[in-house]
Amino acid sequence: MTTEDLTGFQTPGRGRGILDIFRWHYLLRLLIRKGTSTRYRNSVLGWTWSYVKPAAQFLVYYFVMGVILQFHKDIPNFAIYLFSGIVVINLFNEAFGNATNSIVDNRALVKKIYLPRELFPIAAIIGALVHFLPQIAILLFVCLLVGWVPSFAAIGAFLLGMIIILAFSLGLGLFFGAFNVRYRDAQNFVEIIKMLSTWTAPVLYGWAMVQATLPAWAFHIYMVNPIAVAVEYLHYAFWDPTVENGAGFPPHMMWYTVGALVFSAVMIAIGQLTFRRLERGFAQDL
Amino acid sequence: MEKTMDQRPRIIVDGVRKDFLLRHTHSLKEAFVARIQRKNAAPTTFQALDGVSFEVGEGESVAVLGLNGSGKSTLLKLVSGVLEPDAGTVLTRGRVAGLIEVGAGFHPDLSGRENVYLNAAILGMNEAETDARFDDIVAFSEIGEFIDQKVKHYSSGMFVRLAFSVAIHVELDVLLVDEVLAVGDAPFREKCTKKIKELAEQGKTMLIVSHSLGMVKDLCDRGVVLRKGKKIFDGPVDEAIKALQG
Numbered sequence A: 001m002t003t004e005d006l007t008g009f010q011t012p013g014r015g016r017g018i019l020d021i022f023r024w025h026y027l028l029r030l031l032i033r034k035g036t037s038t039r040y041r042n043s044v045l046g047w048t049w050s051y052v053k054p055a056a057q058f059l060v061y062y063f064v065m066g067v068i069l070q071f072h073k074d075i076p077n078f079a080i081y082l083f084s085g086i087v088v089i090n091l092f093n094e095a096f097g098n099a100t101n102s103i104v105d106n107r108a109l110v111k112k113i114y115l116p117r118e119l120f121p122i123a124a125i126i127g128a129l130v131h132f133l134p135q136i137a138i139l140l141f142v143c144l145l146v147g148w149v150p151s152f153a154a155i156g157a158f159l160l161g162m163i164i165i166l167a168f169s170l171g172l173g174l175f176f177g178a179f180n181v182r183y184r185d186a187q188n189f190v191e192i193i194k195m196l197s198t199w200t201a202p203v204l205y206g207w208a209m210v211q212a213t214l215p216a217w218a219f220h221i222y223m224v225n226p227i228a229v230a231v232e233y234l235h236y237a238f239w240d241p242t243v244e245n246g247a248g249f250p251p252h253m254m255w256y257t258v259g260a261l262v263f264s265a266v267m268i269a270i271g272q273l274t275f276r277r278l279e280r281g282f283a284q285d286l
Numbered sequence B: 001m002e003k004t005m006d007q008r009p010r011i012i013v014d015g016v017r018k019d020f021l022l023r024h025t026h027s028l029k030e031a032f033v034a035r036i037q038r039k040n041a042a043p044t045t046f047q048a049l050d051g052v053s054f055e056v057g058e059g060e061s062v063a064v065l066g067l068n069g070s071g072k073s074t075l076l077k078l079v080s081g082v083l084e085p086d087a088g089t090v091l092t093r094g095r096v097a098g099l100i101e102v103g104a105g106f107h108p109d110l111s112g113r114e115n116v117y118l119n120a121a122i123l124g125m126n127e128a129e130t131d132a133r134f135d136d137i138v139a140f141s142e143i144g145e146f147i148d149q150k151v152k153h154y155s156s157g158m159f160v161r162l163a164f165s166v167a168i169h170v171e172l173d174v175l176l177v178d179e180v181l182a183v184g185d186a187p188f189r190e191k192c193t194k195k196i197k198e199l200a201e202q203g204k205t206m207l208i209v210s211h212s213l214g215m216v217k218d219l220c221d222r223g224v225v226l227r228k229g230k231k232i233f234d235g236p237v238d239e240a241i242k243a244l245q246g
C-alpha cells in the first residue's frame, strides 16, 4: 500500500493560521462570550466595575496632573485630552496583555484537543475590545457634556485609530503569546512594553512638545509608532472638536498613518510566523 | 459492518517518531545556559515513539495496547493533531474526534447548557449540529433540569456524564478513545460502552486505548501493541493481548 490516492487526507493539527477565524467563527464567538460572561464572576457589581475603574483613573489623572500639578495650561480641556489618549493605552495594554497570556491560560484545552490556537489570542483581543466599550461610553459622556457633536471625520478617525491599535496588539500578542508558552520571560518583556506604552505616545503631553525637543528624524520615528498614531486619531475624534483651536494633526500625519499600518501588518506577519513555528511545541511544553 | 465505497484507510501512521525534551525549563536564562553546556551533558530528549507504522481501515476498531509510558496517549495525540511528529507522517481522512480527556473545555462558571454549546464547538460542531443533538446530549447525560445550573454546582459524576455525553455525540468519522471509559459509575460506564459499540456498528473507525482488556476484546478485532515506543505486534486482538502479557 505505497502508491495510494491521498486526496481527502489531512495532516492533523495543521490549521491556516489567523485565517481560520472565518471557518471557526462560531467557536470564536462562544470563546468571546465565555470571556465576557465569566469576567466578573462572583462579583456583585459586575460590569459596573468596567465603568468605575476608568472613571476613577480619569479623575485621578485629572486632579493630580491638571488641578494640583497644573500641567499643560496650554492644552485646553486637558481632562478630555488625557482621557481620550488613556483609553487607547488601556485598550492596547489589555488586548496585548490578554493575548500574551491566552495560550498559557487555555493550557487545559491546548494540551488535549486540537483547535486552531490562534483563536485564543484573537478571542482575548476581541474580549478586550468589548471591555473597552464602557470606557468609550464614559469618554463620550464627558465629551457630550462640553458640547461635542459627532461628525463623519470624528467617527472615521476613531475607527482608523481602533484598527491600528488592534492590529498592532494582535501582532505583538501572537508573538509574545507563542513565546510565553516556552519561556515565561515573555511576561516581563510584556510588562516593560505596557509600561512604555504610556510614555511613548502623546498621552500626558502634546506632540508639539516632542517635536520641539527631538530632532526631525527622531520625531518621525516617534510618530510612526502605531500607539502614537492611534492616540492622535482619538484626540482628533474626541478632543479636537471640543476646543476652539485644537492642536490638529502633526505634519505628515498621512505618512505616519501609512507607516503605522505597515508596521502593524509586518508585526502581524512576524507574530503569525513565530506562532506557527512555536505552535508545534505548545502541547508538550505547557 | 461491510466496508462500503471508499476502501482507503482512515488513519495512516507512517514511520512516526516523537521526542520529548527531558528537562525543559520555562526560563530563558536556564535554557541559554543549558545550550552552552550541551556538549558534555546527558541526552536531553526522550523518544516516546520510534518508527511506528500502521493503518486503520474504514470501519475498523483497533486497540492500542501497552504498559504505562509505552506511548499510547502520545500516539493518539499525534492522530488528533494535538502533537506533531518529529519524523514520519500522520494522515487522517474525515472528521476526527477524540474522547481523550473529556471536559477539558468546561468552564465551572458557565451553565451546563452553555458548556454543551461551547464544548461541541471546541470539538468542531457548528450551531445547527449542536441544536439538533442537544436533547440527545442532555438525555444521555441524565442531567435533567440541572442543565441550566452552573457546572461548578454539579457533582463530579454529573460533570463527567455531561462532558462525556457531549463528546460522544460529536459528528465524526474517526473516534479516538483514551482511557476515558474508566469514568463515571458502573451503569453509566456500561451505557458508554454500548454507545461506542453502536458507533462501531454504524461503521465509524476507532482507535481505542483502555486498561480493561475485557472491554478491548469486546470492542476491537485488532490490536497494536507498543513497548517503549516501538510497535512490537499488530494483529488479531486475542494475540495482541498475549503479546502484551508475554
Ligand SMILES: Nc1ncnc2c1ncn2[C@@H]1O[C@H](COP(=O)(O)OP(=O)(O)O)[C@@H](O)[C@H]1O
Pocket (backbone or CB within 6 Å): A283, A284, A285, B020, B021, B022, B048, B066, B067, B068, B069, B070, B071, B072, B073, B074, B075
Ligand atoms: N509533554 C511531555 N513532555 C515530556 N515527556 C512526555 C510528555 N508526554 C509524555 N511524555 C513521556 O512519554 C512517554 C509516553 O507517554 P504516554 O504516551 O502518555 O504513555 P501511555 O499513554 O502509554 O502511558 C512517557 O514516558 C511520558 O513520561
Ligand SMILES: [Mg+2]
Pocket (backbone or CB within 6 Å): B072, B073, B074
Ligand atoms: Mg496514557
